[in-house]
Amino acid sequence: MAEDKNVDRLQRFAARVRSLMLRLLVVWFVVSFGFGILLVEPLNVIRLGGYKLGFWFAQQGSIFIFIALIFSFSSVMTRLERDYVDVKKEFEE
Amino acid sequence: MSLTLLIYLVVGFTFALYIGIAIAARASSTKDFYVADGGVNPVANGMATAADWMSAASFISMAGLIALSYNGYGGSVFLMGWTGGYVLLALLIAPYLRKYGKYTVPDFIGERYYSDSARVVAVICLILCSVTYVIGQMKGVGVAFSRFLETDYETGLGIGMFIVFFYAVLGGMKGITYTQIAQYVVLITAYTIPAIFISLQLTGNPLPQLGLGSTLAGTDVYLLDKLDTILVDLGFQEYTTTIRGSKLNMMAFTASLMIGTAGLPHVIIRFFTVPSVAAARRSAGWALVFIAILYTTAPSIAAMARLNIVNTMQQPDGQALLIAEKPPWFENWEQTGLLQVEDLNGDGRIEYTADPETNELTKLDNDILVLANPEIAQLPNWVIALVAAGGLAAALSTAAGLLLAISSAISHDLLKSTYMPSISEEAELRASRIAMAAAVLGAGYLGLNPPGFAAGTVALAFGLAASSLFPALLMGIFARRVNREGAVMGMLAGISVTLLYVFQHKGIMFIPGTSFLGNMSPNWFCGIEPNAFGVVGAIVNFGVAFIVSRVTASPPSEVEKLLDFLHEPSIAE
Numbered sequence: 001m002a003e004d005k006n007v008d009r010l011q012r013f014a015a016r017v018r019s020l021m022l023r024l025l026v027v028w029f030v031v032s033f034g035f036g037i038l039l040v041e042p043l044n045v046i047r048l049g050g051y052k053l054g055f056w057f058a059q060q061g062s063i064f065i066f067i068a069l070i071f072s073f074s075s076v077m078t079r080l081e082r083d084y085v086d087v088k089k090e091f092e093e
Numbered sequence: 094m095s096l097t098l099l100i101y102l103v104v105g106f107t108f109a110l111y112i113g114i115a116i117a118a119r120a121s122s123t124k125d126f127y128v129a130d131g132g133v134n135p136v137a138n139g140m141a142t143a144a145d146w147m148s149a150a151s152f153i154s155m156a157g158l159i160a161l162s163y164n165g166y167g168g169s170v171f172l173m174g175w176t177g178g179y180v181l182l183a184l185l186i187a188p189y190l191r192k193y194g195k196y197t198v199p200d201f202i203g204e205r206y207y208s209d210s211a212r213v214v215a216v217i218c219l220i221l222c223s224v225t226y227v228i229g230q231m232k233g234v235g236v237a238f239s240r241f242l243e244t245d246y247e248t249g250l251g252i253g254m255f256i257v258f259f260y261a262v263l264g265g266m267k268g269i270t271y272t273q274i275a276q277y278v279v280l281i282t283a284y285t286i287p288a289i290f291i292s293l294q295l296t297g298n299p300l301p302q303l304g305l306g307s308t309l310a311g312t313d314v315y316l317l318d319k320l321d322t323i324l325v326d327l328g329f330q331e332y333t334t335t336i337r338g339s340k341l342n343m344m345a346f347t348a349s350l351m352i353g354t355a356g357l358p359h360v361i362i363r364f365f366t367v368p369s370v371a372a373a374r375r376s377a378g379w380a381l382v383f384i385a386i387l388y389t390t391a392p393s394i395a396a397m398a399r400l401n402i403v404n405t406m407q408q409p410d411g412q413a414l415l416i417a418e419k420p421p422w423f424e425n426w427e428q429t430g431l432l433q434v435e436d437l438n439g440d441g442r443i444e445y446t447a448d449p450e451t452n453e454l455t456k457l458d459n460d461i462l463v464l465a466n467p468e469i470a471q472l473p474n475w476v477i478a479l480v481a482a483g484g485l486a487a488a489l490s491t492a493a494g495l496l497l498a499i500s501s502a503i504s505h506d507l508l509k510s511t512y513m514p515s516i517s518e519e520a521e522l523r524a525s526r527i528a529m530a531a532a533v534l535g536a537g538y539l540g541l542n543p544p545g546f547a548a549g550t551v552a553l554a555f556g557l558a559a560s561s562l563f564p565a566l567l568m569g570i571f572a573r574r575v576n577r578e579g580a581v582m583g584m585l586a587g588i589s590v591t592l593l594y595v596f597q598h599k600g601i602m603f604i605p606g607t608s609f610l611g612n613m614s615p616n617w618f619c620g621i622e623p624n625a626f627g628v629v630g631a632i633v634n635f636g637v638a639f640i641v642s643r644v645t646a647s648p649p650s651e652v653e654k655l656l657d658f659l660h661e662p663s664i665a666e
Contacts, residue, residue: 032347037169040334050317050318052334060305062173063176067382069180070179074374081664085664
């Protein structure tokens with residue numbers, strides 16, 4: 001019984017990690033391959049000061065978003081791991 | 094004070110600093126030597142990773158590559174590719190390998206695929222891509238010395254080798270980590286100061302990232318619009334919209350650089366030096382912050398320096414530059430061969446156009462953008478001295494990281510894990526020092542006598558890492574069913590396809606005349622250029638590995654346990 005709960009808890013943790021990775025990788029793809037390459041012409045119609053928006057994503061914006069992605073991964077992972085430990089404690093008490 | 098003396102002083106000071114750090118951070122165990130005892134602060138490791146990663150090519154060549162060879166927008170593949178790879182590294186690779194807790198990339202591949210042959214194949218892939226990469230760095234050291242310090246190329250290379258030898262052999266990863274932190278500070282200062290000055294001069298905005306999107310000082314014309322207009326007037330294509338090849342080619346190029354980055358062993362091993370898995374994740378973020386400072390400045394330098402050069406060639410009255418009125422920097426760099434002028438129509442003026450028939454600026458080397466930038470913008474001499482020290486810091490820090498990856502693969506993976514498992518800790522430390530010394534000498538030899546393929550080295554290193562190591566690592570972590578046979582066949586298939594494609598278009602081992610399909614775009618597969626082919630090699634690797642694994646036996650239960658352990662939450666309970 002205890003074994004089952006443990007396995008269950010691990011699976012839930014793994015599923016959460018997978019969905020977090022998937023969401024972050026979608027953003028990673030959209031800002032670089034999407035905005036920076038595939039959709040660059042329509043975005044270039046919009047201006048950000050002197051920057052055409054598609055050009056800005058390709059040479060500046062995507063890089064800033066990459067940084068934000070890594071730090072949010074890092075902080076959400078820490079939270080998921082802490083939740084995992086909390087649930088385990090509750091269960092043991 | 095003369096410029097040469099000033100450069101000697103600045104470069105001499107930085108070298109004394111590196112040697113001082115090496116003496117303070119000697120390695121006393123194999124753990125010190127391979128992973129700096131696993132005790133490096135994540136922010137410090139981020140800084141060291143940034144220096145490890147940013148090579149002579151990033152520092153000296155990238156801005157020119159973007160502005161000249163790839164005409165602006167097309168060069169975005171380097172900016173997105175070489176930074177986006179860190180997202181893959183931080184999410185999919187680094188935390189898991191840190192959790193695994195051993196010292197090298199082949200260590201993991203050997204254990205995950207329960208096979209010495211998988212380990213040896215990984216060592217071969219690692220050595221192939223690290224050696225091709227290190228040759229470029231050694232050349233960078235020699236070139237920086239000969240240009241700035243007026244020594245000959247061989248002397249410059251010799252001094253650079255001596256410095257790397259000293260701190261890498263003595264300190265291993267520990268010495269390399271702390272010198273890389275110092276080298277990062279030197280190289281980022283050297284890169285950003287000229288950029289700030291130039292952005293101020295052109296737009297009045299001190300931040301180059303904002304200056305690139307601003308109006309030219311004293312006008313209401315945007316800098317990028319002005320650049321587009323004058324380039325089109327000269328017969329070039331628009332700076333902000335010119336696509337490199339096709340969109341598919343740009344996507345393949347970006348993807349190859351991304352997965353190549355996430356598979357380069359000398360970058361991955363940096364994440365073995367931090368104290369925990371959480372620290373490895375954070376550290377990747379910091380690494381990208383420190384890298385982004387240079388990578389978001391580079392496009393500004395590219396566009397602004399290109400504008401400065403065009404403005405120099407075009408007099409205010411709309412006439413081309415008179416040969417008799419060339420500025421002094423122009424003649425300085427003509428002497429180095431990076432600039433060449435030929436007055437084809439004999440009118441005493443230098444016409445700069447896109448048409449090779451009438452263009453009289455016959456050579457405009459990519460490297461000139463960063464190297465001559467301070468002189469073109471008439472900055473003080475100490476800025477020029479700083480750029481010299483920065484270029485050397487970039488080359489030396491990357492060379493040291495690569496040499497460590499090579500020497501640990503030899504002493505740890507081949508000797509300790511494969512052929513002499515009974516070797517003692519002291520003997521292994523001695524062996525790793527000897528391997529390091531041999532690697533430094535070997536790299537120096539190749540720097541002095543660059544083989545024919547040296548021209549395409551860095552691109553080749555990325556293609557090899559992308560098509561061999563990255564898929565093996567990714568499947569090793571996430572695909573439970575992939576087994577020994579699949580991994581070995583996959584790595585061999587991926588690397589062969591990539592090498593074959595590069596060789597058939599660029600010559601076998603880059604020897605001219607042996608390219609059986611010719612370096613012609615009509616023969617490119619789907620219009621993908623050879624440098625962008627790593628991602629196709631990776632797809633072949635994945636495909637072969639999955640098919641072969643399906644028809645052979647499942648991995649043993651120890652591998653199941655290893656994977657369970659890797660995916661467990663890694664928090665101190």
